Amino acid sequence: MRIFRAILLIIALALLIFSVKQFMNGYKDWQHALIVEEGFEAEINELKGKRDNLKKRVELLKNDTLTKERLVRKRFGYVKPGEIKIKITKPIPPE
Numbered sequence: 001m002r003i004f005r006a007i008l009l010i011i012a013l014a015l016l017i018f019s020v021k022q023f024m025n026g027y028k029d030w031q032h033a034l035i036v037e038e039g040f041e042a043e044i045n046e047l048k049g050k051r052d053n054l055k056k057r058v059e060l061l062k063n064d065t066l067t068k069e070r071l072v073r074k075r076f077g078y079v080k081p082g083e084i085k086i087k088i089t090k091p092i093p094p095e
Contacts, residue, residue, distance in 0.1 A: 060067040072078050079085045 061071070077085065
């Protein structure tokens with residue numbers, strides 16, 4: 001009977017050790033998942049900020065004539081009638 005109890009105790013201890021090991025592996029995976037989730041949340045918040053800035057820019061381009069004028073002047077070099085466009089360039093260094 002003592003041998004049977006000893007065998008049962010060894011089996012119970014082995015199962016306990018195995019269960020604790022499995023729990024620790026699951027806990028490490030859970031911790032890793034939390035860290036990854038935080039990274040994704042930070043990226044989502046960054047993208048939401050960029051989206052909000054782009055929405056503001058679109059609204060300005062739709063409704064604000066001054067913004068439209070600045071964009072056209074900058075991209076296409078347009079000037080109003082009566083204005084003179086002056087282009088400043090860097091001098092070419094002597095050889």
